[in-house]
Amino acid sequence: MTQNQVRIGIIGIGNMGGKHAQHIIDLPNTALAALCESNPARLAALDFPPDLPRFSDYRAMLDNTPLDAVLIATPHYDHPDICLAAFERGLHVLVEKPLAVHVQEAERAIAGYQQARRGQPDLVFAAMFMQRTWGHWRAIKAMIDGGELGRLQRCSWLITDWFRTQHYYDSGDWRATWAGEGGGVLMNQCPHNLDLYQWLVGLPARVHGFVHFGKHHNIEVEDEVTAYFEHADGAVGHFITTTGESPGTNRLEIVGELGKLVYESAAAPMPDAADPDAAAAADGDDEPAAPEDLIFYRNTRSSVDEIRLSERGFDKVPYGREIVPYAPRASHGHELIIENFADAILGGAELIAPAEEGLNSVMLNNAIILSAHKRATVELPIDGAEYADLLAQYIAEPPR
Numbered sequence: 270m271t272q273n274q275v276r277i278g279i280i281g282i283g284n285m286g287g288k289h290a291q292h293i294i295d296l297p298n299t300a301l302a303a304l305c306e307s308n309p310a311r312l313a314a315l316d317f318p319p320d321l322p323r324f325s326d327y328r329a330m331l332d333n334t335p336l337d338a339v340l341i342a343t344p345h346y347d348h349p350d351i352c353l354a355a356f357e358r359g360l361h362v363l364v365e366k367p368l369a370v371h372v373q374e375a376e377r378a379i380a381g382y383q384q385a386r387r388g389q390p391d392l393v394f395a396a397m398f399m400q401r402t403w404g405h406w407r408a409i410k411a412m413i414d415g416g417e418l419g420r421l422q423r424c425s426w427l428i429t430d431w432f433r434t435q436h437y438y439d440s441g442d443w444r445a446t447w448a449g450e451g452g453g454v455l456m457n458q459c460p461h462n463l464d465l466y467q468w469l470v471g472l473p474a475r476v477h478g479f480v481h482f483g484k485h486h487n488i489e490v491e492d493e494v495t496a497y498f499e500h501a502d503g504a505v506g507h508f509i510t511t512t513g514e515s516p517g518t519n520r521l522e523i524v525g526e527l528g529k530l531v532y533e534s535a536a537a538p539m540p541d542a543a544d545p546d547a548a549a550a551a552d553g554d555d556e557p558a559a560p561e562d563l564i565f566y567r568n569t570r571s572s573v574d575e576i577r578l579s580e581r582g583f584d585k586v587p588y589g590r591e592i593v594p595y596a597p598r599a600s601h602g603h604e605l606i607i608e609n610f611a612d613a614i615l616g617g618a619e620l621i622a623p624a625e626e627g628l629n630s631v632m633l634n635n636a637i638i639l640s641a642h643k644r645a646t647v648e649l650p651i652d653g654a655e656y657a658d659l660l661a662q663y664i665a666e667p668p669r
């Protein structure tokens with residue numbers, strides 16, 4: 270490509286698509302080339318330059334506008350079909366999370382990409398996992414990858430600060446339904462957390478999930494989840510989430526033989542009663558930046574060696590407490606993912622979030638629900654066809 274700007278068309282101009290459009294306008298390496306929005310009233314009301322091509326059908330946009338890439342920000346079920354339509358036309362794709370609602374669909378999107386890439390090796394497929402740009406997650410990843418924790422033993426994430434009201438769930442008819450979005454807190458709020466879990470410590474080999482559907486809200490999908498993970502190397506994991514607790518907690522503990530890393534987000538600011546909209550942050554956005562919330566308890570020697578070699582019975586391994594420094598984020602990071610996507614297209618930059626890795630968070634999500642349904646531990650990778658059948662069953666008759 271000889272140009273210095275990637276021409277991007279956005280599909281789905283709702284809450285996120287509108288923000289992404291502004292980022293594409295603002296970034297130096299991207300140009301907003303077209304808008305596609307299936308809701309006619311919303312399309313007519315969009316406040317963008319009047320000469321910007323607008324479409325209600327994405328295929329019409331793909332066939333009638335000179336584009337290099339698309340950004341997909343529709344509700345989740347449409348993501349794979351739109352990815353495939355773009356790949357068939359040789360276009361690069363940046364897809365919102367989740368990549369798909371279930372494993373079979375995620376694999377279909379990835380297979381379409383891999384097939385298109387055979388004829389077009391430079392084709393780029395990225396996902397909007399912008400939390401991967403946040404300083405504390407990057408610092409944790411660098412410490413794990415750099416071996417500072419040694420062999421990992423446990424990763425526990427208590428992520429219950431996704432509080433939502435009934436009013437939120439009633440605000441869109443696709444929300445919190447099996448037919449409309451294919452799940453609840455795991456599908457809508459937690460794709461970032463599930464992606465980060467697998468990005469930091471890898472996918473577990475086995476999953477056991479415990480799930481409550483509509484426990485705190487009048488919804489048919491899950492709003493409270495506890496999952497237990499077993500990794501192939503013996504490490505264990507826990508993942509606890511809900512949209513029904515306030516105040517909630519966001520605490521991640523990763524323990525290795527060489528120490529314990531603890532991230533706990535500062536309490537979110539009290540909602541402003543005079544400005545309730547200010548509290549209505551988008552997914553994953555509502556965490557205040559507060560360095561000194563990442564602590565490493567560094568062992569002076571390996572706890573595994575201590576268990577094996579010590580000649581004393583009760584002494585703990587001596588450790589020090591270190592505040593881990595990291596660069597606080599200046600923004601939510603969406604624009605960094607878009608900029609990186611364009612850099613990958615223009616100059617071959619390494620992607621922060623390759624969309625093929627989006628399969629893993631979908632896998633974890635589906636495995637938790639499948640396990641809860643079967644009341645049994647499930648092995649990964651799960652059988653995508655079995656989960657697709659379960660989802661069809663839940664759509665036809667929501668679980669109680």
Ligand SMILES: NC(=O)c1ccc[n+]([C@@H]2O[C@H](COP(=O)([O-])OP(=O)(O)OC[C@H]3O[C@@H](n4cnc5c(N)ncnc54)[C@H](O)[C@@H]3O)[C@@H](O)[C@H]2O)c1
Binds near residue numbers: 308327399551552
């Ligand atoms: N990365 C993040 O921080 C983040 C935050 C919120 C939402 N999301 C994701 O973004 C996606 C959209 O969420 P949202 O909150 O913006 O939803 P939304 O309902 O506000 O917007 C979706 C828009 O897509 C339009 N649409 C639906 N089907 C379409 C189609 N086939 N063609 C064109 N337009 C279509 C709808 O009319 C709507 O305007 C979801 O997958 C969601 O998970 C990501």
